[in-house]
Amino acid sequence: MNTPPVEISAPSRGTLPARTVFARLERPALADRSSITVIAAMDAAFTGEMCELIWADGSTKVMPVHRWDRTACETDLQLLVDMCQGPTLDVGCGPGRLTGALTVRGVPTLGIDISPQAVRQTRERGGAAICQDIFDPMPGSDAWQHILLADGNIGLGGHPVRLLRRVAELMRPDGTVLVELAGPGVGWVHRQVRLRVGQRVSRPFSWATVGLEGIDQVAKEAGLMVTDLRCMTDRHVATLKHARSAPKMMGP
Numbered sequence: 095m096n097t098p099p100v101e102i103s104a105p106s107r108g109t110l111p112a113r114t115v116f117a118r119l120e121r122p123a124l125a126d127r128s129s130i131t132v133i134a135a136m137d138a139a140f141t142g143e144m145c146e147l148i149w150a151d152g153s154t155k156v157m158p159v160h161r162w163d164r165t166a167c168e169t170d171l172q173l174l175v176d177m178c179q180g181p182t183l184d185v186g187c188g189p190g191r192l193t194g195a196l197t198v199r200g201v202p203t204l205g206i207d208i209s210p211q212a213v214r215q216t217r218e219r220g221g222a223a224i225c226q227d228i229f230d231p232m233p234g235s236d237a238w239q240h241i242l243l244a245d246g247n248i249g250l251g252g253h254p255v256r257l258l259r260r261v262a263e264l265m266r267p268d269g270t271v272l273v274e275l276a277g278p279g280v281g282w283v284h285r286q287v288r289l290r291v292g293q294r295v296s297r298p299f300s301w302a303t304v305g306l307e308g309i310d311q312v313a314k315e316a317g318l319m320v321t322d323l324r325c326m327t328d329r330h331v332a333t334l335k336h337a338r339s340a341p342k343m344m345g346p
């Protein structure tokens with residue numbers, strides 16, 4: 095059976111639909127063996143199957159699982175792990191390289207991911223993890239000192255302002271969100287993407303990319319403020335705080 099045609103919107107900037115409904119993504123297409131849910135595709139990727147991203151313009155990219163299932167490298171440690179001294183929520187933790195590294199250091203850390211495989215692998219590393227969507231209700235509101243949005247996870251749900259508002263609810267008043275950004279020249283972009291594993295293709299879902307020039311505006315709209323920006327080996331991590339508690343970042 096062929097993959098049913100899907101409507102894919104062109105990349106857009108700025109205002110986005112308010113809510114990505116994962117339930118809709120996960121409703122299996124009845125009797126359609128050529129479709130796969132997003133969660134099943136992520137699970138397949140984390141168990142070693144090749145998973146491709148298919149962008150709205152038809153271009154494809156192999157999902158870089160090798161970046162997520164390794165142990166934390168020196169750049170991960172310096173840009174992300176060293177910045178977390180108190181309770182840390184690792185959003186979209188994947189197989190848990192950061193949750194694992196923080197746990198080894200004795201930093202109380204919880205990974206959260208929609209993929210059961212990701213959660214299982216995080217636990218196998220000795221990390222704590224729960225299997226749920228970051229937008230679903232969770233215990234420990236207002237409790238986290240640090241929130242990690244590593245390796246493009248500011249794109250989860252396709253609406254970075256909404257995601258930052260959500261994680262800000264979970265963060266202590268003096269807490270920080272560590273956001274790994276795309277490089278210069280991106281601003282922020284919203285796109286539709288599908289996942290392909292073998293012959294099976296997921297429904298389209300929203301993904302956003304936020305670059306160095308985009309983060310100030312996105313943070314401001316979410317009631318946060320960029321207080322620090324660190325770059326190392328072509329990777330960029332911004333520190334965000336609640337705007338009311340944040341000292342302004344000094345210019346050069």
Ligand SMILES: C[S@@+](CC[C@H](N)C(=O)[O-])C[C@H]1O[C@@H](n2cnc3c(N)ncnc32)[C@H](O)[C@@H]1O
Pocket residue numbers: 136161162163185186187188189190191192206207208209212226227228229243244245246247250251
């Ligand atoms: C880029 S990968 C993981 C990267 C991981 N943070 C790292 O740096 O090693 C993104 C992860 O987010 C998870 N994810 C996607 N949407 C999510 C959501 N709404 N809530 C929680 N996890 C989500 C995916 O299952 C996937 O494991």
